[in-house]
Amino acid sequence: MENREKKVLVIGVIGADVHAVGNKILYHAFTEAGFEVVNLGVMVSQEEYIAAAIESNADAIVVSSLYGQGELDCRGLREKCDEAGLKGIPLVVGGNIVIGKQKFEDVEKRFHDMGFDRAFPPGTSPETTIEALRELLHMEG
Amino acid sequence: MKPILLIDFGSTYTKVTAVDVEAEVILGTAQSFTTIQTDINDGLNGALKLLEAKTGHLQYEKCYACSSAAGGLRMVTSGLVPELTSEAAKLASLGAGAKVVGLYSFQLTEDDLQNIQALKPDIFLLVGGTDGGNTECILHNARMLATLPPKFPIIIAGNRTAARECARILKDHPVHVCPNVMPKFGVLNIEPTQQKIRQIFLDRIVQAKGLSKATALLDDILMPTPSAVLQAMELLSKGTEEESGIGDLVAVDVGGATTDVYSMADGMPQGMNTVYKGIPEPFAKRTVEGDIGMRYSIRGIVEAAGIRRIASMAGLSEDRAEELVTYLSQNTDRVPDGDSELTALDYALASCAVETAVARHAGTMEETYTLMGLTYVQSGKNLTHVKQIIVTGGSLIHTENTEKIARHAQYSPAQPASLRPKAADVWVDRTYILAAMGLLSAHYPNVALRIMKKELEKHGYSE
Numbered sequence: 001m002e003n004r005e006k007k008v009l010v011i012g013v014i015g016a017d018v019h020a021v022g023n024k025i026l027y028h029a030f031t032e033a034g035f036e037v038v039n040l041g042v043m044v045s046q047e048e049y050i051a052a053a054i055e056s057n058a059d060a061i062v063v064s065s066l067y068g069q070g071e072l073d074c075r076g077l078r079e080k081c082d083e084a085g086l087k088g089i090p091l092v093v094g095g096n097i098v099i100g101k102q103k104f105e106d107v108e109k110r111f112h113d114m115g116f117d118r119a120f121p122p123g124t125s126p127e128t129t130i131e132a133l134r135e136l137l138h139m140e141g
Numbered sequence: 142m143k144p145i146l147l148i149d150f151g152s153t154y155t156k157v158t159a160v161d162v163e164a165e166v167i168l169g170t171a172q173s174f175t176t177i178q179t180d181i182n183d184g185l186n187g188a189l190k191l192l193e194a195k196t197g198h199l200q201y202e203k204c205y206a207c208s209s210a211a212g213g214l215r216m217v218t219s220g221l222v223p224e225l226t227s228e229a230a231k232l233a234s235l236g237a238g239a240k241v242v243g244l245y246s247f248q249l250t251e252d253d254l255q256n257i258q259a260l261k262p263d264i265f266l267l268v269g270g271t272d273g274g275n276t277e278c279i280l281h282n283a284r285m286l287a288t289l290p291p292k293f294p295i296i297i298a299g300n301r302t303a304a305r306e307c308a309r310i311l312k313d314h315p316v317h318v319c320p321n322v323m324p325k326f327g328v329l330n331i332e333p334t335q336q337k338i339r340q341i342f343l344d345r346i347v348q349a350k351g352l353s354k355a356t357a358l359l360d361d362i363l364m365p366t367p368s369a370v371l372q373a374m375e376l377l378s379k380g381t382e383e384e385s386g387i388g389d390l391v392a393v394d395v396g397g398a399t400t401d402v403y404s405m406a407d408g409m410p411q412g413m414n415t416v417y418k419g420i421p422e423p424f425a426k427r428t429v430e431g432d433i434g435m436r437y438s439i440r441g442i443v444e445a446a447g448i449r450r451i452a453s454m455a456g457l458s459e460d461r462a463e464e465l466v467t468y469l470s471q472n473t474d475r476v477p478d479g480d481s482e483l484t485a486l487d488y489a490l491a492s493c494a495v496e497t498a499v500a501r502h503a504g505t506m507e508e509t510y511t512l513m514g515l516t517y518v519q520s521g522k523n524l525t526h527v528k529q530i531i532v533t534g535g536s537l538i539h540t541e542n543t544e545k546i547a548r549h550a551q552y553s554p555a556q557p558a559s560l561r562p563k564a565a566d567v568w569v570d571r572t573y574i575l576a577a578m579g580l581l582s583a584h585y586p587n588v589a590l591r592i593m594k595k596e597l598e599k600h601g602y603s604e
Contacts, residue, residue: 006273008273008274016509016510016511016516017511017512018414018416018511018513018516019513036273038271038325038326040326041416042416043416043418043509043511043516043518048418051222051224051225052225052326054221054222054275055221055222055225055226055269055270055271055274055275055323055326056270056271056273056274056275056326057270057273057274057275057276057277058274067511067512
């Protein structure tokens, strides 16, 4: 977009999840990495991500979930984005996104099928996510 | 003695208040019908004559006025997302004393344009997008508005990236560019736009509405009446350096057509385990319920509260209540005047009007169980701690039930999620001085504050 060098990310912790620490860390890490970050905090609904992404003309939505219910919470987000005119906006998810011990390849595939561009397992460092975002958003360096 | 004249050109009545700013007393008040169709001075002179009968002849040192005559300050707004920039536009307009007659979100359509033309706004407020955010919507809407004849000024207060281009697109219209009402997500910056609204009101609307004929008499400040009331409430709440205010408050003005609610309170979450959702609301917040009023909007009260509840509160049968509601909607100048049925019905209607309007104004709190335990999700202002309620309007003044009606502004176990004041003193403005004191406050804040504290009548305590 013209007049704007920084890429805009909308971030937040989805659903009835109040884990605020990781959210703060991601906010600082993304800001430090040169992104403009709209942080919705905790207990964010799908509609809030979408409303914020529309107003801020966001380049990507980054969803966190730590309480195991992420898969349920994330279902339908891609379809709602399509409906709201955010066609093709990159969706990224990470954290403890499912319950129990599951092979992450399977989990990743399920999130891909739900329309997420990237899914990250527990313990992913912010740097990994930043790198993935740069790649998704075709950024130099 | 230093007499000052304060005038409120209302939609129905022109109200005049004479104040002695040296003795800090109200010398007298009077009212007469507003005469906007012919010459606004006719109504004013009528009111002044009545006032002079009470006070004797006075040589006024200054004269200030506010107005809601000729439909008040009618505004139409358009924003992007309903809960975000559209809401910011609405808060900005209402807080500037306007009547929001049309509220649009997302891209304007051809049908919307037709409606906007029919609404004949005095000012159009065009917003959308945070700074550096979405430009598509506001540019589209500017292009759409550009096709309309340039009949009203347009304030552009959206994404700053698009502001200049919007102004170019609308070059044939009178446009004013202001800072974005929502520069960042969740941050409001509505004061510059509100100042611009008041300035346009002064420069153009006063002329257009035939009020300028009266301005020969006036020294200063012509502002929309709700704006004057808002200033009075803010002063009463915050106080001045010299004189303390009464603290956080909620004020309700139940009219015949609308009900206005003002709150002066921060209202942000108090508990650690409370998550706030939605845009933060301004300390001085005004809302107007266009469907809640004692006569013209009597149907709205019935729709909100239900005829069954109104009938039972009034001690009437449902059929009889329905019959009387229909009668009052057709005889809008009918007051109870001792009629026991109408007195009872007006009590029920006014109570439900207060309850509905304050519930819509106040925020809500929902309980959610998370893995971390019970968590609260708050949206809108938390007014539970507010200790002062101020009421005005015919149905609250001309009744013995003022306090009982006003108590409906408070928290109710029946609606536990609604964040209304839990325990509060009730004050009543019996002589409609709030707008006048708002006007006076611009030059004599201490006097205005002390007069309000003296004149507002305490009408019941709780706790």
